[in-house]
Structures are given as C-alpha cells and as structure tokens.
Amino acid sequence: VRSLTETVAIATESFAMSAAPAASVPSPQLSLSSPGLEARQEEDHVSPAATPALSLSAISIQELVAMSPELDTYCITKRVKEVLTDNNLGQRLFGETVLGLTQGSVSDLLARPKPWQKLSLKGREPFVRMQLWLNDPHSVDRLRNMKRMEKKASLKRRSTVIPDGESPVPPPTSPAPAAVSPAPTGLAKKARVVLAPEEKEALKRAYEEEPYPSQQTIEMLAAQLGLRTSTVINWFHNYRSRIRREHFIEEMQQKSPGLEGSCTPRMANDGAVDDAGLSPDRPRSTEEQRLNVEADQCQVLQFESYSLPPASIKQEMVEEEASGICFRNEGQEGLPLQTLHTQVIEVGSGSGSGSEGAYLDEGVKGSSPKPEAEGGKGPLVSPFPSASPSCLPISGETPPLPPPLVPGASTHSPLPPGAGPGTRGSSPLAQGSDGALAMGWKEGSVRKALRDEVKAANLNSIINRLEKAASRDDSPDWEF
DNA sequence: TTTCAGTCAATAAT
C-alpha cells in the first residue's frame, strides 16, 4: 500500500522542477496538518480497481507548497505568459480558474515575481499552482473550454431576451431588484483616491529622506498635500514594498544565465513523437514543449482541478457541457465556497477525443462573490460551511479545506514557517528546469508500472493533439 | 501597534 509519504513523493516529483530532494526524508511533517482527512484514503477504496489510479487527492496544495522544492518563479511566470499568449487565453480567466486570484493580481505576479526564497508560504502558493498547471497536459484545453463556455453563456445571456423580437425594452437587463444607481444604501462608494503626479513626487522625495517617517512627519505630509494621513501611510507601505520588490527582480536577473533556454523545458530526448513539422496553424510550440516535458518526466498524475473559488465564475457556465467539469453554484450571494481539489486521474484510458471525457475532474465552485454587497453590509463572508461536494467523484477531499480565496478566509497552513522545506537544505541543484528532475526518490515497482501507463497515455494524448491540430476549429474565436 | 505580504478592485493605459 502506498504510503502517504510515497504519494507525496510522487506528487512532488510530478512537479518536475528543479529540485533535489535532498536526501532526507521529506515527509514527516505533512501528516500533521490535517489530521484526519487524508491519511486514510489510501487505496483501499473502491472500485477504481484495476487501474492504478493514484489518488493523492489527499494532499492539499498547502502541503504541496510546504514540501515543494525551490521553484524558479521567474521561469514559471515566463512560461505561463507564453502559454497564455500562445493560446489566446487571458489572465482574468487563468487567474480566476487556476490561481484563484483576480486579473490585477495575476498581472502583477506575472510581471514581477518575487524570488522563491523571499516568498512566504502563502506567496508561494500561486507559483506552485502555476507549476502544476504547466505540468498538466490538459490545462490549456480546459481553459479553452472554459473560455468557450463563457463566451457562449454571455452570448446566450445577451440574446435571451431578444429572441422573439419583442421587448425592445432594455429594462430587462439587470433585474429590477438591484437597480438604481446611486441611491441605494445611500452610501456612494468612496471614490478612489488618485494621487496627482506632483503629490507622488513629493512623497517620493520625502521617502528618500525618511523611508520610515514618524507619525509626525506623516501628518505633516498629509496636511501639506491635503491628503488623509491614512493615505500617506498606505502610500509609504506600498512604496516600500514595491521598491523592495523591484530590488528583488534586479537581483534575480542579475544572476540569471540570461539565456533563453533556461526556462524552457526543452528536452532533448526522444525523438519519438516530436513535432514532425506540424504546426498547422500557429505556433503552438509551447504546447508541444509541454508535451515533451510530460512525456519525459513522467508526470504521472495530474493534479487537477484546482478549482477555484474565487470569485467569479459566472454561474452561467454552470450547465453546459463542461466536459467533466462540474460547477456548483450555490446560489446567491456571496457564498464563496470553494474547494480545491487535487485529484488524480487515471491515466490509462485514453483521453479520448479532445477533452471530452477523458479525465474526470470536477470542481466545485463557489459563485458570486463579488456581486456587490449591497444589502447588508459589508462583512460578507461566509463561513461557508458546507462543502459541497457534489460532484466529486472520488477523493475524499477535504471539505475543511480552507478556501483560498475570498475574504477573510485565508488558508493557513499549519506548518511552521521554517518547517516546510526544511529538508532541502539549500540549493537544490538543478533548477535548470530542464527537466533535470532529480530523482531522488526511490522508484518502486508501482511507479514503474505507472510510468508505463503514462507512456501509453502520453501517446494517446499526443495522437489526440495531432488530430486536433489537424482539424482545429480553433478559430480565432472572433466575432460572429 | 506598526510593518509586511498578499490581494482586491477601481481605473488607466494599451
């Protein structure tokens, strides 16, 4: 029986990154985090019988984060940007569905990633998710599907009232309820403060002299500039931290080998499949690259759907043929529930056509978080209780998982800060991202079997892709 | 309390 430890090891490996797991045993600590949940589910379970589908559903990303070897945040963001642009995927969708972050945050993260060592456990999470996403061969397809569904949904929404030709009256839009503009609640939203360039200049000057101004200085500045003191305080906090960050990136670039390839997981290996000159429409090289990676590194499982919670996925996409995706929307307002799930799928069966059917994943999503808060007040948030395991197949996941997103609830990991990575003492070699994949973990027979399976799966997947490429409908999705 | 890290979310800029 697979031990938790082993499972973890495998999972970690699938990360495919740098890493050297150092000799020490990596897992001791994990267990402490969520006591009951996971642990048990080892395999016993049910039917999945025959296939060696592993389920490491039990591992939460927080644990993954804690155990993760050092990742090259710069390379990760670089690759993510490539994949997104190559496939015409926006950061909004990516952020909301993969990372559980808003567009602005994603933009910032991709543009100015902090070095791994400077990140807190919480801050590493998005990078781990990105790495996972990059490793997952179906990630792009999934996102594409979602994009399609969203589009369809919005289209439907638009036309929904128009059909019979009647009711040219626009009112229908936006339900009567909410409506009305400024009056409700009486409180206009506080206007966003926008500092004038000169004000910023003044603040910067003040910063040069005193990066940490005293209460007194702050008040003086505020008075002088006609700003609220809290604005001045916030400005200093933000400025300091942003300056600091710039620093990091400088440092980081300085050390980087500079060459491109360093971030690209190109493997020289097997010529097998490889791109036989097929590049039907568009440079989808990154995709191929991904393929290579997977093939070689044997990332067996995919952690799948980290579904996000965040906010926003419109409930519109709920129905639809989400191949395998199951969203649940709990209804109104604000309930964010979410869940993150890592689940594994079995690889063996082929991924049939395109994305359909092949993998089963699921996700549960919360909905509508943002829709204003009207009603009552602000505090929102819900203790979102229930989990809503609705569609989840197997995995016993963890309901108790803290929702990564949303107000108040941030997840914390039980692990002590220092703990996590403890094992890997210091520099993991590698990092080259070139798939070095240090395998330090022992390779058991189970793994071997898996590997074979993966190979087969990869073949299928590749075939699939080729077929797809040949008949790609990919239309630039545009307009009518 | 104050600072820091992460994010959000409005709005600027492309």
Place this chain on the structure above:
DNA sequence: ATTATTGACTGAAA
C-alpha cells in the same frame, strides 16, 4: 477587451 497600475484592506509577525 485585455493588461497594467496602484490606493486600500486583511491577517500575520514583530
């Protein structure tokens, strides 16, 4: 439409 910027907020350290 998307992506970038940035003041403000939240929770955790110090």
